[in-house]
Amino acid sequence: MVFAMPSTLNRRISCRRKKMSLSPNAKVVLDVRDLKTYFKTDAGVVKAVDGVSFTIHENETLGIVGESGCGKSVTNLSIMRLISDPPGKTVGGQVLFEDKDILKLPESEMRNIRGNKVSMIFQDPMTSLNPFLRISTQMIETIRLHEKDISKDEALKRSIEMLKLVGIPSAEKRIFCYPHQFSGGMRQRVMIAMALSCKAEVLIADEPTTALDVTIQAQILELIQKLSKELGTAVIIITHDLGVVAGMCDKVCVMYAGKIVEKALTDDLYARPAHPYTEGLIASVPRMDTASKNKRLFSIEGQPPNVIDLPPCCPFHPRCHKCIEVCRHAYPAVKDLGNEHSVACWLYASQDEIDKAMEGVR
């Protein structure tokens, strides 16, 4: 159902998206290769992120979806090098940004990138601002930390501009408020303004709208989309909401138990989900536009796995409705289905590959 509204509505904003097909020579901004982050716990090693690879081009929006505990947040904290060590450690892989592996940079150089060239918006706007400091102080600090030669007044001016850009009314006055004087949606706007105040090239948004209401969510998503288009920022959106992904992203990675199980262009993913998990995930969401009423929802049985000491097989097999013998014994290789669509599932492997994997078992 398309919600056609009476033309009298002046607040009519069309939800257009960036063109799907990116020019083939668009610059790769961030290239994550085989990233591995493990946590050592008393119960065993938690492989929170286990060999995740993806690339993101400028002007592109990438979605990372998955259920809680699948490692989507840890992936991005690892990119920002914000994993506390111990217990966590990024044990392998590369994150290439401007042809440098930022996992190997000394901390001093990393500080120059973090928050400056790669910025992050957190889920909870209540806890990610310092309640003791005025918004102005916090914004000026961010700007001056990364651009040493800018004066306080200039930084303040830039901050006010940024607040106006994200749509905070009477920004000149509101900038001197404390965070508690702002509502949840306004705080999230402030976070976005801070994240973008240094003209970041990559913006990582970790569940940016989960704590917000739908009407506010629509405002914030619209804003991120608008800004990324204007400033050419590449955006990574982490979410569990498949609706948000459908509206915002060009590409999607689906994560399960620390691994990317499927990667595709957004349209492809929704039209032809390849992995049974993706398929189940899409089918289990009630939809407003189709008559799912009174019918039972498709549900993925069972619980997400405990990622401690996972056996070397497909972690989804106990919940999979298409599970075959080989799934219980070996992890499937990533299979390219063409058109940037890849999947890690035995259903797409050839008989030879399956036989080979089964031989190893016997």
Add this chain to the structure above:
Amino acid sequence: MSENTQKPLLQVRDLKQHFPVSSGLFRKKMGAIRAVDGISFDVYPGETLGIVGESGCGKSTTVRSIAQLYKPTSGSVIFDGLDLCNATEQEMLDVRKNIQMIFQDPYASLDPRMTVRSIIAEPIVIYNKRHMLEKQMSNRDIEDRVEYLMERVGLNKAFKNRYPHEFSGGQRQRIGIARALALQPKIILADEPVSALDVSIQAQILNLLGDLQKEYGLTYIFIAHDLAVIQHISTRVVVMYLGKVMEISEAVELYDNPLHPYTKALLSAAPIPDPDIERKRQRIILTGDVPSPDKERIGCYFYDRCPNKHPYCATHIPPLLDIKDNHQVACWLYDKGKLE
């Protein structure tokens, strides 16, 4: 629908729930948060009434006032011919057996020091002790009932001696559901029961609630902020804003033909998991945030954010207008004579 010929199971009439705000040295009463500000609706047996709205619109307060967890400021809640707002303690005890709740947060709504068995058995034990059950139950009977309930909601009965922390979110919500079912209630008030769960688990719980409704003929009042969930499970839907009812309608009708500007905005803001549709959709983006419910209003509650506002709306509170069978809306746009 045939429901109108039926007698309502629960009638809410002009329910108000104001929370006093006091400040200063002598805790002088400074005003009130008008969480629920005069709402009325009926609930018919066997249906699911969905309540939807943004945070702070009074959905949770409404069901808590219905369950008399708060003493309502004014208004009445009539269940089985008894006004719960003026009921004695003994009468309330009797009624509570028929009105049970499921809470949003499966982590906070279970006592961490009680085993699953004692959590599910607690309501039965309390009523058993007071001889208020239809027939007195022995310990063995209670044990059987707990095991039956656990299996019914999809928990392994071997886990009955475990503690809540040993279960995942979805399983804990199942424990909460088993506890709500323990006394065979007539109506279950479900306050965002799936909001804290992952999508795949959410589908499991929604299916379970649907099955239980068919099996026991339960009536639900179901709160959610996710419009797709509400549409999936509800027979009728109440849209709330700032403690007021904006629109009441049958679910299918509401989603096909929303009337109130707020409902329209809400529906257009909810994302649909389909890239084709998302790209073509027209969105109404509301400006601003929900205002604070701390002052008395003389005009439409939605006036500040309404895209179709009219000077008349600022000074007159719209009543719930009957548009057609089972579809009421509180908006002056549908009373054309008034806006001329």
